[in-house]
Amino acid sequence: MIPVTGVSGRKIAVLGLGRSGLSAARAIRAGGGEPVCWDDGAEGRQRAEDEGFTVTDLTRGGAFEGIAELIVSPGIPHLYPQPHAVVSAALAASVPVDNDIGLFFRSVGVDGLPKVIAVTGSNGKSTTAALIDHVLRSDGRQVQLAGNIGRGVLDLDPPGEGDVVVLELSSYQTELARALTPDVAVFTNLSPDHLDRHGGMGGYFAAKRRLFSEGGPDRAVIGVDEIEGRFLAGQMAEGAGDDRVIRISVDRKLPGPGWSVVARKGYLAEWRKGRQVGAIDLRAVKGLPGSHNHQNACAAYAATRALGLSPKAIESAFHSFAGLPHRSELVAERAGVRFVNDSKATNVDAAAKALLAFDKVRWIAGGLGKEGGVTALEPFLGSVSKAYLIGHSARDFAVQLTSIPVEICETMEVAVARAAAEAAPGEVVLLAPAAASFDQYPNFEKRGDDFKRLVGALDQTG
Known part of the structure; x- marks a missing residue:
């Protein structure tokens, strides 16, 4: 404590x-x-x-x-x-x-100890924070993981000299905390979420931005694939070559003399002063499939490089990272069909990234839909053979998904059974709900656990 x-x-x-x-x-x-x-x-x-x-x-x-x-x-x-x-x-x-985050920051950090890495953003926060924790542990550092993942921040053991604390922070936490003083702050990405809680997209971004504008981190790792990230990076940097800001992207090579980490076509590259100084082939990293996880890898790579770790040490740790439950989690492979649990994909942006990670998908979606439904997912459905819809928004989603076959299943049990029966070898049965869980489950973890249980039952009966 x-x-x-x-x-x-x-x-x-x-x-x-x-x-x-x-x-x-x-x-x-x-x-x-x-x-x-x-x-x-x-x-x-x-x-x-x-x-x-x-x-x-x-x-x-x-x-x-x-x-x-x-x-x-x-x-x-x-x-x-x-x-x-x-x-x-x-x-x-x-x-x-x-809030407790404010109490934490005002109660630790005397003389700069410990080092605190704080991760925020819409999607990928948990995986990024857990990956940073894993990389640092693999390098022999004393690390504690807390916040929205792991333990409550005030339940941590009092950190000592050389220790690192990794925090995953939601917009609810960054918005209210009166003290925010991370050494390294990470912004993964931004997509619409929790808009009623923040009075719209501007308020949501402002809540995330406080970690940087009021936190004053020594290093700011910022995803710049959305306009908000580019704006934030521009505000934090004194000029194009300011290496206090590390820009990350999975969309494009980033020009200029600054510090950047980019992943394209499965390859991560670190650039400083116009020169490539590190690279990792992410295609061979089983625990980080898909471009969304490659973005998480870029963020974790940049954050740990900011603490002085070598590219080789980071690459070695990436290969031993098993991933997190309910986030692109490979549950089973049955008769050539893979079953993947991404129950954490509770919004459209997260579901899109999950869908893009696989070539042939039978998609289980639905739950308590969010504002706008799933219409925005139409451009990302090229790999989907069929959608199996569950929960409160099943019928609404069925109307909105006009380019693919759909089946209203209502329950997870029916959806898993139907998708498994129709899936062919080489296909993936993917749970990526694009909706909250609260209509049928208390949280996304329970929803993912139910999916895993039902897939396990298939193995026993099939």
Whole structure:
């Protein structure tokens, strides 16, 4: 645990008592503060009481008298579509609002220790963060992985000299944190997501941008395949040759004298001052299939090069990376048919990248569709033989997918059975939902687990 600094003798309100909220309460108590906890659910309040925390209804009048600040869990809205009532009360009482990420950054980093690499973006954050962690561990570094992946940031062991902390940070986390001081900040890409929470695309980008504009990293690794990334790189760099900014792309060679890492046709190349200084053949890296994973590889390569690792050490580590569950995860191969679980592909952009990673696809999609549906996926369906649609948006998706055969299956069980029965050797049965899971599953992990279970049952019966 990392004790929070600057809270000794002060009352600190904590709203939301899930993983990050309880972790924050423990770290505040360890730092000498007095946590005052609240959760809208009785179960969360009971968890806090079981650990001896004071639970107080922060929605009642006068609840913020004597409170120094409010710590809010990531899932609780603080601005759009409208602030939670407790957040509104805190703001009305002029009480500062922060989150566990802000507490982390203000409680570590004395004298530049440890090194902190923070990864944000729309897609690929988890794989990129896990890959950075894997590369550093393979090089013998002492590393801890936290944030949106792994442990809560305040649950980490106090880092020592030479240690590295790798954080995956969502827009919910970067938007609210009052302190953001990473040594290396990574921006993978940007595509529409969580727009209601951020008041539109501009607010969503602004939330990501704070990691750089307010974080002031020593090195900024920025994906420039979207206009927002190019804009951000331009804002962070003093000139074309400023090597504090490392631009990454899977679309094109990047001109100029600066530092860049590019992956094209399966080959990663590092360029500095107009010269190629490193290269990796990513086609042979089994844990990173497809251009979207090649973008993740570029980001991880750049971040670890920024910490001084050699190209050969990074390449060696790439080959031993097994990938993450629910992200282009090869589940099984049955009679020449591969079954791939990309349940994390919860939006159109992620699904497009998953579809482009394979040549012959039988596509399982659907769930709780997002604004705009899947119409934008039409240009990416050239490899799809048929779509098997599940969940709440199955019929809407069926209307929108006009260029390929579709079958409304409703449930994962029916979709897996139908796709497996019709798949031919050399094809891939791909779960890439392009939708949220909440209509049928509590999260994308449970959805992916169900897919894996059903594929396993095919092996037993087929």
